Amino acid sequence: MTSTIIRAIAIFLLSIVISCSVGNSDNVPSFAPLLQVSNLLTFTDTVVPMVKTANLIIDNTDGTGPADITDLIGLSLPFSIISPTTLPTTVPAGGTLTIQIQFAPTSIAPYADSLQVNTTDPNKLSIPVTVTGNGIDMPREDIAVTGLYIHSRPVSLTDTTFLVNTTGIDGIAGNSDDIIVLLDISTTPATKTNINIPGLSTPATRLGNTTALVASAGADNIYETYDDGVYLIDISALPPTFIPIPGLTSDMASQPVKFTPFWFTENLAAVSTYGSDSLWGTADDTIVGINVSTPIYTNSIVVGGLTTKLASQPTHITGYMAFVATGGPDNTFGDSDDEVVSVDINALTANHITVPYLDANMSKIVSQDFSHQLSLLASPGPDTVFGSSDDIFYFLTWDGISLSYSLGGPIVRYGALSIPVRLSPSDSLLPYSADGISNANDAIDKFTYGSSPISYVIGGLIFGFRSQPVPLENYRFAVATSGPNSIAGDSDDTLLKFSISSTTPLSSATVGGLLDDASQPSAISENFFAISTTGPNGIAQSDDDTVVFVDLSLPTPISKTVVGLSSDTRSRPVAISSSMVFLVVSAGSNLTFGNGDDVIVKFGPIP
Incomplete structure (x- = not known):
């Protein structure tokens, strides 16, 4: 019985083997590729002459054998193949291969081409792929905003909402018809909401996504009087709320400064005032703290010797603590x-330390590093003139109770460009010139507390904020210069990009026609900038003024005419990195600010 069963099983198994052998005489498993490729590759809209890349994926994940890509045929400019650089190349079984294709349109037009992918897959020896893309102009919207003036550069609340100071219809700032325009660029066309705030001067200060503070001359429209104050703007609960603070100035000292003692705090600020005697620059000059939580309240700390200029604008350091420069x-x-x-501003204490020879306009304290308890500022030295051999760079170290400082100089540098720029928690930047003349010897000095300065020799630095370094991502910075001929405002003006780790530029671009303070570069990434320039005629606020867009991966910048650019900071582009948008203030077609044809130009989103 057992032998019979065994014999039957053996016969059954043999029959299976024989039946298998009929289908595969070699008795070897079969392996085959199974390539899958989309027959259409579409590039997103591309601004001429920018460049985009896209990936064509050849998929063999369901294949049991490899296949070679033997040739890629048919594409012509503006399309080109970036990789693979050598053929044939193999798509492994169960894997994929990426073909990287570049689109570099030279005209505003639609483009289409055909790519033939030749393979060793017996079922797909030749695969056709249609490649398409659109070359487009730089997206632009001209937003009419009446009554723009020197303090009308947009202040961001969010990436799409902005506050813009305007003069109202009379063209004169500081009157009862002044308007702050709430600008919402999330729609096209942009939407505008007028908020009447009398007696405007300096820009608003953002507190949170819906709130800001702005100084006002009050009902009499005259600063440095008892009815001055600040308005709390809450765009979710208009109209704004007036907070009385006597003795403000129309200058920068009374622009509110936000305090953030905790990362989530959006309700604290401070301003400088003249105190009780109605005079600036006396012993009772006062810092006023503002708390806009419910109920709103203020408190005061007498510091004395304030100026109405930038140096006496408080600088928030950490917690409830601020630094301010005074005349002693x-x-x-x-x-x-x-x-x-x-x-x-919480404990209402003030601690004084002598820091001689400060400049009212430019000895602005810069917060450097919370964790190392470090701030910095510059002094023109005993001769009180920046750009000479006794200029001094100060590090201010602090412990929250007392204040001490150590010298980082003296150093020599050109002109009054003396406000340091924070690059990293341990590094700051300051323009430098050995002879006070814009020439090839100019440099940017990098200061690190406790170390000797390192110079980045640049050449052609320019008086004013045009050559103030712009911090970028990844410990890099950019700076605008007058170019090889050291003459600002002509065709060879240049943008340079540096890494903190090297004194040799990483890249450069010729932009030409740098204005005054308006031409400090604005960056939406470490490789993409917008710069306001005079255009070919070298004259600001004229009909050929130009915004130059610099993509450091391209050989030449993109230039767009924006008539009526100011030479001051109002026309410096506002960069919104998240949406790839720039906003630029313009006088409009009549080339005159303060009237009905003033314009804020929106460039972008740049796809």
Whole structure:
């Protein structure tokens, strides 16, 4: 019985083997590729002459054998194949291969071409792929905003909402018809909401996504009087709320400064005022802290010796603490008893230390590094003139209770470009010139606390904020220069990009026609910039003014005419990185600010 069963099983198994052998005489498993490729590759719209890349994926994930790509035929400019660079190349079984294709349109037009992918897949020896793309102009919207003036550069609340100071219809800032325009660029056309705030001067200061503070001359439209104050703008709960603060100035000292003692705080700020005697530059000058939580309240700290200029605008350091520059006991800037005062707007304390020979306009304190308790500023030295051999760079170290400082100089540098720029928690930048003349010897000095300065020799730095370095991602920075001929405002003006790790430029672009303060570059990434320029005629606020877009991966910039650009900071582009948008303030076709044809030009989103 057992032998019979065994014999039957053996016969059954043999029959299976014989039946298999009929289908595969070699008795070897079969392996075959199974390539899958889309027959259409479409590029997103591309601004001429920018460049985009896209990937064509050849899929063999369902294949049991490899296949070679033997040739890629048919594409012509503006399409080109970036990789693979050598053929044939293999698509492994169960894997994929990426073909990288570039689109570089030279005209505003649709483009289409055919790519033939030749393979060793017996079922797909030749695969046709249609490649398409559109070359487009730089997206642009001209947004009419009446009454733009020197403080009308848009202030961002979010990536799509902005506050813009305007004069109202009378063309004069500081009157009862002044308007802050709430600009929403999330739609096309952009939407505008007018918020009447009398007595405007300096720009608003953002507190949060819906809130901001702005100084006002009050009902009498006259600054440095008892009815001055700040308005709390909450765009979710208009109209704005007036907070009385007597003795503000129309200058930068009374622009509110936001405090963030905790990362989530959006309700604290401070301003400088003249105190109780109605005079700036006296012993009772005061810092006023503002808390806009419910209920709103203010408190005051007497520091003395404030100026209406930028140096006496408080600088938030950490927690409830700020630094402010003063004229010291004699209340006069530019002499040996000038001071830096640390104030605590919560504890209402003030600590003074002598920092001699401060400049009312340019000795602005810059917050450097919270963790290392470090800030910095510059002084023109005993001769009170920037650009000479006794200029001094100060590091201010602090512990929240007392203040001490150590010298990082003296150094020599050109002109009054003296506000340091924070590049990283440990590094700051400052323009430098050995002879006070814009020439090939000019440099950017990098200062690190406790180390000797390192110079990036650049040449052709320009008086004013045009040559103030612009911090970028990845410890890099950009700077605008007058180019090889060291003459600002002509065709060879140049943008340079540096890494903190090398004194040799990473890349450069000729932009030409740098304006004054408006031509400090604005960046939406470390390789893409917008710069306001005079255009070919070299004259600001004229009909050939130009915004130059620099993509450092391209051989030449993109130039777009924007008539009526100002030479001051109002026409410096506002960069919105997340949406690839720039906003630029223009006087419009009549080339005159403060009237009905003023324009804010929106460039982008750049696809």
